[in-house]
Amino acid sequence: VNATPTTRIVTANWDDPDVVGIDGYLAAGGYEGLRAALAMTPAEVIDLVKTSGLRGRGGAGFPTGVKWSFVPQGTGKPTYVVANFDESEPGTFNNREIIEREPHRFLEGMAIAAYAVQSHVAFVYCRGEFLWPGEILDAAIREAYAKDVFGASVLGSGFELEVVLHRGAGAYICGEETALLSSLEGYRGQPRLRPPFPAVEGLYASPTLINNVETLATVPKILEMTGAAYAKLGVENSAGTRVFSLSGNVANGGNYEVELGTSLRELVYDIGGGIPDGRDLKAIIPGGSSVPVLSAGEIDTGLDFDAMAQAGTMLGSGAVIVIDDRACMVQLGLRVAQFYMHESCGKCTPCREGTRWMVQLLRKIEEGEASQSELDLLLNVCDRILGNCLCPLGDAAAMPVASYVAKFRDEYQRHIDEGGCPFGGESSLEGVLAPVDQLHSHERSSIEVPA
Amino acid sequence: MAVLSDDGRRTAAAIIARYPAGRERSAVLPLLYLMQSVEGRLTHDGLREVGELLGIRTAEVEAVASFYTMLRLRPTGTHVVSVCTNLSCALRGAKEVFEAAHDAAGVEHGEETSPDGVFTVHEEECLGACDAAPVVQVDFANHDRVTPERVVELVEALRAGAVPAPSRGRAPKDFREASRILAGAEETT
Numbered sequence: 001v002n003a004t005p006t007t008r009i010v011t012a013n014w015d016d017p018d019v020v021g022i023d024g025y026l027a028a029g030g031y032e033g034l035r036a037a038l039a040m041t042p043a044e045v046i047d048l049v050k051t052s053g054l055r056g057r058g059g060a061g062f063p064t065g066v067k068w069s070f071v072p073q074g075t076g077k078p079t080y081v082v083a084n085f086d087e088s089e090p091g092t093f094n095n096r097e098i099i100e101r102e103p104h105r106f107l108e109g110m111a112i113a114a115y116a117v118q119s120h121v122a123f124v125y126c127r128g129e130f131l132w133p134g135e136i137l138d139a140a141i142r143e144a145y146a147k148d149v150f151g152a153s154v155l156g157s158g159f160e161l162e163v164v165l166h167r168g169a170g171a172y173i174c175g176e177e178t179a180l181l182s183s184l185e186g187y188r189g190q191p192r193l194r195p196p197f198p199a200v201e202g203l204y205a206s207p208t209l210i211n212n213v214e215t216l217a218t219v220p221k222i223l224e225m226t227g228a229a230y231a232k233l234g235v236e237n238s239a240g241t242r243v244f245s246l247s248g249n250v251a252n253g254g255n256y257e258v259e260l261g262t263s264l265r266e267l268v269y270d271i272g273g274g275i276p277d278g279r280d281l282k283a284i285i286p287g288g289s290s291v292p293v294l295s296a297g298e299i300d301t302g303l304d305f306d307a308m309a310q311a312g313t314m315l316g317s318g319a320v321i322v323i324d325d326r327a328c329m330v331q332l333g334l335r336v337a338q339f340y341m342h343e344s345c346g347k348c349t350p351c352r353e354g355t356r357w358m359v360q361l362l363r364k365i366e367e368g369e370a371s372q373s374e375l376d377l378l379l380n381v382c383d384r385i386l387g388n389c390l391c392p393l394g395d396a397a398a399m400p401v402a403s404y405v406a407k408f409r410d411e412y413q414r415h416i417d418e419g420g421c422p423f424g425g426e427s428s429l430e431g432v433l434a435p436v437d438q439l440h441s442h443e444r445s446s447i448e449v450p451a
Numbered sequence: 452m453a454v455l456s457d458d459g460r461r462t463a464a465a466i467i468a469r470y471p472a473g474r475e476r477s478a479v480l481p482l483l484y485l486m487q488s489v490e491g492r493l494t495h496d497g498l499r500e501v502g503e504l505l506g507i508r509t510a511e512v513e514a515v516a517s518f519y520t521m522l523r524l525r526p527t528g529t530h531v532v533s534v535c536t537n538l539s540c541a542l543r544g545a546k547e548v549f550e551a552a553h554d555a556a557g558v559e560h561g562e563e564t565s566p567d568g569v570f571t572v573h574e575e576e577c578l579g580a581c582d583a584a585p586v587v588q589v590d591f592a593n594h595d596r597v598t599p600e601r602v603v604e605l606v607e608a609l610r611a612g613a614v615p616a617p618s619r620g621r622a623p624k625d626f627r628e629a630s631r632i633l634a635g636a637e638e639t640t
Contacts, residue, residue: 078471090537090577100619121471128521129533129578131591131629132620138635164469167633169480170520172576186476186505188518204474245581247539253582289538289577319581321538335541339576345518432541 007233009221009241010214011257014101020136022143025104031149033220037112038157045116049219051227053239058084058175058212059288059316061305064219068209070199071117077206081114081122082184085137085213086168086175088127089288090339091319094243094255095213099133102217103140109216111154111161112223117209120160125180128168138165172343176391177210179345190345191391214243214318235261238304242318248285249324249428251276260304264294267303268322279324283407287316289336290396292403312403328427329408330415333401334362335432340397351394354385358401365412368420375412379405454489454497462636463504469635475505479515483522484634488627492527521591521633528564528571530609531626532556533588534602536574539581544598548585549574551599555606569610571626583618590629592617 008014018024025031037045050065071079083106087095098106114122124141126134141163144150150163166184173179174189181203183189202208218240222230231239238260244267247253251273258267264284268274275281281296286303292313294301301311308315323332341355361378364370382398389395405412414422421427455463463482470477482504486497493516495509502509516522523531534540534549549572556570564571580586583595587602594605595618608615614622623629631637 087579088577091539091581092577093579093581096579127579128519128633129575129588129591131623131632132593132617135620135632165635166477167480167484167635168519169483169522169633171518183480184477185474186479186515188515204471247581247584248542253539253584255582285538321542321581323542327542332538335538339537342576429541430546432536432546 007241007259008257009230009233010098010105010217010243011101011255012221013105019102019104020100020140022104022140022147022149025102026147029224030104030220031108031155033223034108034111034115034149035155036223037115038155038159042116042118045112045223048227049116049222052222052230053227053234053237054215054218054222054230055238055305056212057214057218057242057318059089059290059314061315064211064215067199067211068113068116070197071119071207071209072200073118075207078121078204079117079119079207080203080209081110081117081119082180082203082208082210083110083122083124083213083216084175084177084180084210085124085126085130085133086180087130087213087317088172088175089290089317089319090336091245091247091285091288091321092317093245093247094318096130096133097255098213098217098243099130099137103137104144105220106213106217107140107144107149107163109219110163110211111149112219113209113211113216114161115154115159117207119209120162122161122163123184123203124163124165125174125184126165126167128170134165134167141165171345172339173345173391173393176393179391180210181208188345190347191393193390234259235302235304235306237306242303242315244303245317245319246272246322247319248322249275249277249279249326250322258303261302261307263300263302264320265299267320268299272322275322275324277324279326281322282325282327283323283329285319285321285323285400287314288319289321289339290392290400291316292399293407295407324428326423326426326428328366328421328423328429329404329411330362330366330421331427331429331432333404334359334366335429336400337362337397340393344393348389348391348394350385350388351397354381354394355397357381358397362401365415366421368415368418370416372416375405375416452496454486454494454500459485459489462634466635467504476507479505479507479512480519480522481634483512483516484630485636487523488631488634488636491529491627492523492525523571526564526568527626528556529569529625530571530590531588531629532570532572532602532606533575533578533591534572535576535578535584535586535588537577539577540584540586543584545585547599548587548597548602552587552602552606555603570606589615589617590623590626591633592620592622592629594618
């Protein structure tokens with residue numbers, strides 16, 4: 001599943017089916033990174049991760065070692081580690097495959113993080129729909145306890161670590177870290193105002209470190225190879241490798257680990273086999289459905305933080321969705337806006353009302369009933385959502401839709417000028433359905449709670 | 452009527468004990484899954500019992516339950532068939548798969564559960580297996596690269612009482628068993 005063996009950090013053992021179990025993982029040199037960490041001071045571990053240049057793989061790209069150093073010590077409260085396995089950004093499936101193939105690499109990284117911030121309780125927040133990955137993780141955690149990797153004395157070091165698996169129940173917003181904490185505390189998964197940041201007041205108002213699964217799964221190898229060696233991989237400001245999830249209109253979809261800075265062209269054509277069925281490339285979503293789109297002409301953009309920022313978009317969750325020339329970009333906008341409308345938690349007005357308004361306007365445009373001013377209104381609504389909410393969910397609808405209009409303006413204009421969809425029912429996204437929104441579901445709740 | 456048996460109450464206690472003392476409320480999602488595993492959906496009795504177990508009001512429990520799509524407050528089939536219709540699946544024919552599933556399950560237009568109570572069929576957001584689009588989950592077990600013909604086979608197999616083998620891992624026999632796994636009920640016994 002990979003380019004060259006030298007760039008395999010997270011997926012190094014994916015060809016070996018035995019590493020799903022702890023015996024196979026230990027035989028492949030597993031938990032040596034944790035052993036090395038336990039022989040160092042927590043501050044030394046944090047410094048090493050800082051030196052590596054590792055940045056969070058969940059979407060925000062915050063430097064991991066710096067995040068670890070923000071967790072205060074000696075507060076008199078417990079410190080918690082929470083691993084975010086609520087992978088739900090459309091197009092993303094690298095966390096799931098990391099867990100299905102080699103759960104212990106992730107658990108090892110989580111244990112190293114717990115030692116670094118001196119946390120004795122770690123929670124794994126597993127997406128509810130990931131029934132089987134959750135079972136794999138549950139089995140792996142039990143194995144780790146049985147081998148004294150977790151428990152009262154981690155690998156005989158005297159450092160205690162308890163690990164709890166917690167499953168979500170179907171809510172995209174819980175991938176956002178403060179919403180995840182609300183959910184884990186037993187509430188509706190709604191984001192919280194920051195500051196205070198989770199590092200200081202997170203789970204149960206205690207110091208909390210939250211990291212993504214891929215981020216944590218990268219850590220053991222950094223301990224083994226040293227931070228300086230890891231920092232040599234990739235390009236400036238984007239150290240190391242990343243597991244990209246490639247899907248959509250591409251011949252060979254899958255998870256592929258490459259060094260950061262590799263071009264989209266190499267990923268889509270050399271590794272992914274290009275566009276099937278003799279179609280032409282139309283657009284690429286480089287980092288999950290919440291990021292601005294790239295046009296076919298931008299295929300040589302590098303897969304790294306700076307190159308993506310220069311192109312006006314983001315690496316996001318590492319989900320590369322390839323779109324061929326059959327897709328109507330108004331329908332794309334409608335489907336993406338519907339998703340975020342459905343998943344909006346309803347707490348902030350610009351997101352709750354704005355995403356709904358975007359859907360209504362996009363539907364009118366698609367049906368050929370929109371006036372010229374309504375196209376301007378759509379962009380205006382996007383603009384009024386941006387930066388005005390507690391969490392990035394509203395932005396995640398506004399940014400991509402505004403980019404579809406900016407990059408495919410002619411196509412939007414044709415819908416208005418021609419009074420209908422120029423694809424005439426032949427678009428690959430014609431009539432795609434989105435789940436009924438939660439409000440609608442709730443109205444149909446058949447539970448009557450007596451007074 | 453109590454939803455949980457004595458055994459069930461012991462399981463509930465073990466679930467609550469996973470969380471730090473004083474933080475029992477964190478067990479609300481697994482306890483709701485546990486009620487769902489007994490009743491095949493959530494009822495008022497189930498919500499009230501979760502509230503009693505955690506020392507919070509029924510309305511607070513319902514406020515949580517109604518936020519999450521995997522917790523079912525409405526009538527629900529023996530089997531839940533979820534068809535991903537998000538981008539990567541939509542680009543590869545998810546609409547036809549959903550329509551085929553809906554028809555084969557005998558769900559009426561605008562409804563989600565078949566009149567015989569065997570199936571709930573609904574459109575789902577991204578299920579995180581986009582290289583295998585279109586993706587369908589049967590009681591949360593994944594089926595990859597599903598064609599309209601294949602989804603009809605899956606529905607017919609379920610109707611005949613079979614448990615179709617998923618693309619990876621093991622399949623629960625129905626929605627109740629899936630809910631029991633999600634509660635972590637097996638992990639505590």
